[in-house]
């Protein structure tokens with residue numbers, strides 16, 4: 088996505104978006120499905136998280152010691168021409184409660200981001216979250 092909005096879209100958004108700080112944003116938050124998950128405590132847990140990382144749009148991150156699964160995919164209600172919500176009245180409370188400055192545009196939202204199963208495995212064993220490596 089280019090960084091800046093076309094002037095006509097920006098002007099239109101300034102008239103339609105409730106929160107001023109969102110007006111010139113391409114609704115970055117509508118491209119992120121984020122779910123809190125448990126830190127891995129067993130080989131089975133780790134295997135599941137490694138599997139999540141097989142998929143191109145899937146990531147795991149840690150922020151303030153909480154683990155999350157992130158899926159990068161636009162919401163099916165996002166109008167990708169205007170970046171406006173087409174489901175505004177019925178949007179989730181997750182959407183309603185998400186606002187600047189506590190959002191991906193205005194603050195760093197992860198301490199560690201994993202996009203590769205080996206990096207995750209190294210982290211988990213390095214931090215001794217799982218003590219023994221499974222023998223095949």
Ligand code: SF4
Pocket residue numbers: 108109112113114115116117185186187190191192193
């Ligand atoms: S909450 Fe943040 S990421 Fe979402 S539209 Fe507003 S400024 Fe953009």
Ligand code: SF4
Pocket residue numbers: 114116117118162163164165166171172173174175178179182
């Ligand atoms: S429902 Fe609307 S506000 Fe919520 S993620 Fe989808 S497009 Fe964005």
